[in-house]
Amino acid sequence: MERSKIIRALIVGVMSAIAVVSTHQLNLHTWVLFMAWVSFFLFGKAPKQILLSFTQIVIGIGIGVLLMVKSKFLSxxxxxAGLPIAVVLVIAVFMYLAPKLKPLNTIPIYFFGLIIFFGTHPELTFSEIGLIILTVITGFSFAWTTSKLEGILVHSSDHN
Structure with missing residues (x-):
């Protein structure tokens, strides 16, 4: 039992180090990668759930874009008063509709997308938003790889 805990800890440590170095080398937001990574472990590892989580994060980022566009118009x-009015209108509509969007109705995941959007302070360009989404994809990829490695190596050590 102790051996599998050590293996898990080493896998997470090594994968985290690779993730940090990679994001620094590629000039990506490390914390965005880890938000996606956390989503994977919080909201489900099954392929369907990964796709649903990713979709909701991207929609959350889209809601952030919509908020900024609306606030510029209203300003x-x-x-x-344009920004607070836009936030109230967009978030109120979202909070009313999201529970009806089964299976895309996990509200905290949408807020992960909003946090990512507002935390990165992107220019409203396709390249900036695309880079953020690429970072999210990278985070899910690291999480999936970590999970698979844990499964393989811990299972292997349990049989030795």
């Missing part, structure tokens, strides 16, 4: 009409 032109009502000044500084």
């Amino acid at each position: 032109g009409v009502v000044g500084a």
